[in-house]
Structure formats: structure tokens, C-alpha cells
Amino acid sequence: MYNLSEQQIEYILNDIRRNGVEMEDLQLNLLDHICCIIEKNLKEGDDFEDFYRKTVKQFCKHELWEIEEETIILLTIKNYYVMKKSMIISGTISVAALLFGSFFKIMHWPGSNVMLLLGIVTLSFVFLPLLFLLKAKEPTTTQSKAVIGVGTLLGILLCISTLFKVMHWPGSGILWITTSAISIFVFIPFYFFTGIRKAETKANTIVTSIMLVGGTGLLFTLTSLKPIRTAEFFNFAANQDLVATRNYLTIQNNDRYNLLLNDSIEGRKDMKELKQRTNDLYKKIEKIKLDLVNDIEERNDVEIDYTKLFTPNITNYDNPSVILFNNLGEPSAAITSMKNDLNSFNAFIKTNYNKNSFGMINTEGTKNVNGDGNLIPWETFNFDRVPFGIVIRNLTQIQLDIRVVEATCIH
Amino acid sequence: MFFSSELIKGTLKTIILKLLADNKRMYGYEITQTVKELTGDKIQLTEGALYPTLHALEAEGLLTTETEYIGKRVRKYYSLSKDGKTKTLEKVNEFADFISTMKFLLDIKTKTT
Numbered sequence: 001m002y003n004l005s006e007q008q009i010e011y012i013l014n015d016i017r018r019n020g021v022e023m024e025d026l027q028l029n030l031l032d033h034i035c036c037i038i039e040k041n042l043k044e045g046d047d048f049e050d051f052y053r054k055t056v057k058q059f060c061k062h063e064l065w066e067i068e069e070e071t072i073i074l075l076t077i078k079n080y081y082v083m084k085k086s087m088i089i090s091g092t093i094s095v096a097a098l099l100f101g102s103f104f105k106i107m108h109w110p111g112s113n114v115m116l117l118l119g120i121v122t123l124s125f126v127f128l129p130l131l132f133l134l135k136a137k138e139p140t141t142t143q144s145k146a147v148i149g150v151g152t153l154l155g156i157l158l159c160i161s162t163l164f165k166v167m168h169w170p171g172s173g174i175l176w177i178t179t180s181a182i183s184i185f186v187f188i189p190f191y192f193f194t195g196i197r198k199a200e201t202k203a204n205t206i207v208t209s210i211m212l213v214g215g216t217g218l219l220f221t222l223t224s225l226k227p228i229r230t231a232e233f234f235n236f237a238a239n240q241d242l243v244a245t246r247n248y249l250t251i252q253n254n255d256r257y258n259l260l261l262n263d264s265i266e267g268r269k270d271m272k273e274l275k276q277r278t279n280d281l282y283k284k285i286e287k288i289k290l291d292l293v294n295d296i297e298e299r300n301d302v303e304i305d306y307t308k309l310f311t312p313n314i315t316n317y318d319n320p321s322v323i324l325f326n327n328l329g330e331p332s333a334a335i336t337s338m339k340n341d342l343n344s345f346n347a348f349i350k351t352n353y354n355k356n357s358f359g360m361i362n363t364e365g366t367k368n369v370n371g372d373g374n375l376i377p378w379e380t381f382n383f384d385r386v387p388f389g390i391v392i393r394n395l396t397q398i399q400l401d402i403r404v405v406e407a408t409c410i411h
Numbered sequence: 412m413f414f415s416s417e418l419i420k421g422t423l424k425t426i427i428l429k430l431l432a433d434n435k436r437m438y439g440y441e442i443t444q445t446v447k448e449l450t451g452d453k454i455q456l457t458e459g460a461l462y463p464t465l466h467a468l469e470a471e472g473l474l475t476t477e478t479e480y481i482g483k484r485v486r487k488y489y490s491l492s493k494d495g496k497t498k499t500l501e502k503v504n505e506f507a508d509f510i511s512t513m514k515f516l517l518d519i520k521t522k523t524t
Contacts, residue, residue, distance in 0.1 A: 009483055028478075028485045029439050029462055035484060036440035060459030067459050074467035 002042040004035055012052065020065030030059075030067070080137065087130040094123035105166075108317045116166055124159035128152050143194050150187050157182065168312045180220040188212050236310045239393040242400055243306050249403035250282070256410050270352045271410065277348060278406045281341055282399055288334050289395050295323055296388055314389035324383045324391070331379040339363055339379065345402070353409045361401050413453050416460065423456070423464050425506050428473065428491065428499040436477070436490040439465065465489060473498050 013031050021027050034055060042051050060066045097119030104112035132152040136145050157179040164172035188209055195205030257275050290304050296319045297311060313319065324332050331339075346360040353359075365375035382394045419426075430442060437445070443456045468474045473495035477488050491499060 006483055023466075025487070026462060026466065029465070029487055030458070031484055032438065032481065032486045033440045033443075033458060033462075035481075059457065067462055070459065071463035071466045074463045075470050077467075 002039050002044065002046075004038060008048060009035065015052075015056075016064060019063055021068045023068055023071065026068055026071060030064070080134070083130055083134055087127060087134060090122050090126040090130065094119045094127055097122065110318060113167065113312075117163065120159045120163040124156040128155050128159075147187075147191050147194050150182075150190060154179065154183055154187050176219070180216055183212070183216040184220075188216070233310070235387075235389045235393060236314060239309070239389065239396055240306060242393065242396040246396060246400040246403060249400065249407060253278075253403060253406050253410065256407075260410065273348070274352070274406065274409060277345055278402055281345055281402055284338060284341065285395050285399050285402075288338060289392055291334075292320065292323060292388075292391065296320070309389070309392065314387065316388045317385055320386060320388050320391045321384050325379075329380075329384065331383070335379055335383060342398070345405075349405060349409065355405075355408070359405060359408055361398065361405060413455055416457065419454060419456070420460065422506065423460055424468065425499075425502040426454075426456075427461075427464060427468065427489075428495060428502055431474070431489060431491045432496065432499045436488040438486050438488050442489075468495070 009031070012034055013027065016027050016030050016034075021030065034052070037055050038048070038051065042048065056064065097115045101112050101115030101119055104110075104115060129152065132148060135148045157175070161172060161175040161179050163169075164175055191212070192205060192209045195201045195209075257271070260271060261275075286304070290301065293299065293304055293309070294301055296313050296316065324335055326332065342361050342363050346363070349355050349360055363378050365377045366381045368374055368376050383391050386394070426446060427442065430445060431437060434445070439458075439461060443458070443461060446454050446456050465474070469476060469489070473492055474489045475492045475495075477490075479486050479488065
């Protein structure tokens, strides 16, 4: 057995490194391997360097670094499978989350927003980037890779725009316009001119490009040309109008009282009571609204800021019902007490001001025109399974009605 | 005669796993020598194929390693992990099945031509 000196071992290690093997693990493996061969086969007196060269030559086709390259390729192939698996798993998760999220959203069940958020985030930040990396690894031209890259970016943008839109986050309009613009002016031309040059992709490219232009156009018309004003927005605006009229009447009535009560001509006892009753009822309803807003919006306000009411909760059907009704569907104490006060207010008006039912606040049920024709109770019609925004609007309407009745009595 | 590298390429993982199953722990040079002896020089593993495969198997978690100092240099011993043991069985069975299928397939071909 040949005895290798320390210098010879050092020489071999340096030569391995010089030949482009950079992984330390591999360097040490090769060093031990070469040493074993030399120790076993080299005879005392033979030329060490010459034998070493001949041994290494048999290792691979040309140079030692090929072993490292092969190792890296094998390790990345391993990565490739992990990436592919993650891609499939993330894809499945996002599709499931989006499906259930949309279904829950349609049914107005809780949890839909969380699922949609999860679905879109997974889709745009895990699935699409992985898809891009895997596609980019395939041996294609740089241009095709660029097309895939821009396509991925566009996909991510599309997902995020949808998310912003669904969540009513600010900036969704700008995002949609940016996405459509990138699609029309960058992606589609780029895709078209890359694909049309090759005979084998020509027909496919034309068809797909037409579909892409059509799709982008439709999305653009749906989202950008139409101002982003929905039923929720109009409802919100209606409430604002009611609030304005309500406030105006409150001031007008107050001025009228000041005029009448300061005269103190007759014993305006009933008028003082009217003022007291209307204001109490008005404040009571404002308190119900304030509690509802604080509860649903998780605020601690002492007064409602009507300009800040246009939030995603405005379409929420569940929360008002949960707060204003118990499990059996019976109205809460606040609602019942409000209705009793309204009825007693009506009785007071009838006795003192001789009004017929048209001059009073309606607390009767409403005929169900679409269903069996039975009466829908007043509480149910106004507050149960009614979106938060409409509940607020209905309460404002009652406040306004009270002020109107009051006005007819004192003018 | 010895077998072409194309033939060996597809079976290298199976060979390494099976050898480690029979010998507990081995280092690179030992693997090449054992294969050479067992096959009467018919299968000669090249270093250029052996080490990349060993590293890949380690990265897949099928092999565990321990290092020992031999004088000034380091020797890396490979042995099967728990996953590696199940994978070996799988691979060997798969290959046995493959051999019988190939035999069947090639027999038919020789008969028809």
C-alpha cells in the first residue's frame, strides 16, 4: 500500500478545487476516493502526479466540475418535484377557498371574506409565482420566458384588483385600470408578436389573442367605464339625505317652540309635553343607532359620524339581526320599547291634536306582496335580515317621521 | 464486457440503496469496489455518476451520513435512513417486476421477428 504524504493530499485537494468543484462535501468525497485508489494501486517508486492525472481522467468525460454540475442538476430536480407538489397543493387550496368563499358570500354566511382573502392571497402569492418558476425552468427562449413573466404579473394584478373590489378597499378602480392597461398595451401585443412568428403557434396565438382582447375589454367595461356606485352607495346616500332633512326639521321645530313657548299666551302644557316626548323618542332612536354602529363597527363613539358609515359592513345582513333579535327571532328589549313608545306617542298625538292615522307614525305590519300575502310584522320588516345600512336608514326615517308629525302639530 | 452507462444510469439509485441495506454503512470508494467485485467487473460505477447520486439521495432524506477522519482527510460514510429502508424495498421490488416484464416483452419480440 502506497503511503500518501500530507503535501500530496494537499496537492490533490487543491487540484480538485482548481478544477471547479466548489461544494465542500463533494471535494472531501472526491479527495478520499482518489486517495483510496492511489493508496491501493500506486506502487512505491511510481510517478505520483502521472498516476493521479490518469485516475482523475476516468472519473468523468472531460473535467471534474462536471460531477458538481451533475450533482446540482440532480438536487434541483428534487427541488422541482417539491415545487410542483407545492404548486398543486396551493392551487387546490386557493380554488377550494375561492369556491366556498363565493358560495358563502352569495348566501350571506359569515366567513366568506376570510376565505376569499385566503384564496386570492394563495393564488397570487404562492401558486402563480411557483407556476412561473416552473415554466421558466423549461428550456424555452428568453422571449417566451418574458411572456410568461408578464403573464404571471398580470395574473397577480388581476387577483389583487378583484380582492380590493370585493373587500371595498380604496384604490380598486386604479388597480383595475392599471391591470387592463398592462393587459391591452403590454401583455397582449407582446404575446401576439412572440407567438405569430412561429408557424406552429401561429393559429393558436391569433385565437387566444382575440379572446384575451375580448376578455380584457369586457372586464374594462364592467369595472371601469361604469362608475363604482352600487346599490349600497345609493342606500348610503339616501340615508345622508334623510339625516339632512331630519336635522333641518329639528332646527325648524325648535325655533317654532321658542317662538310659541316664549309667548306663554295660553297654558301650553301640551306643547311642552310634545316637545319633551318628541325629543326623548328622537334621542332614544339615536341611541339605538349609536349602539348598533359601535357594536358592528367596533367603535366607542359617543355620537354617530354619518360621514363614516360607508364601510363594507353596510351590506352585512347578519350582525343587525343578531343584535336586535334573539335566537327565537323575537325583537330585543330596545326594539320592543321603541315600538311601545311610538304607539304611546301616537296615542298622545291623537288625543291632543286630533290627528288621523295618516298624521301619525306607522307601526303596523306590511303586506307581503310577493309571498302568501300575510302581514310581515313591523319589527321584522324594518330590522330583521335587513342590511346594516338599511337598518340605519329605517331608523333615521322614523326620526324624520317624528319630526314631521311634530311639525304638523305646532305649525 | 461491461454494461453501458445508459443502462446503469436508471438503476444506480437501486444499486446504492440495496448495497447500503446489506452493508449498514459504506463510503464512496467502497461502493464502487464492492459493485465491481460482486459483478465480476461487469458493472463499473463511474465517480461522475456515483457522487451526484449519493448527494441527491442524501438531499431526499433517504441516506444519513457520518464523517470520520482518516489521517488528515475526511471520509464520509453513508447509511440508510428510516425512509431509505422502505424506499429500498420499493425500488428493489419495482426493479424485479421491471426485469420480468422486460424479459416477457423481449421474448415476444424475438419470436415475432
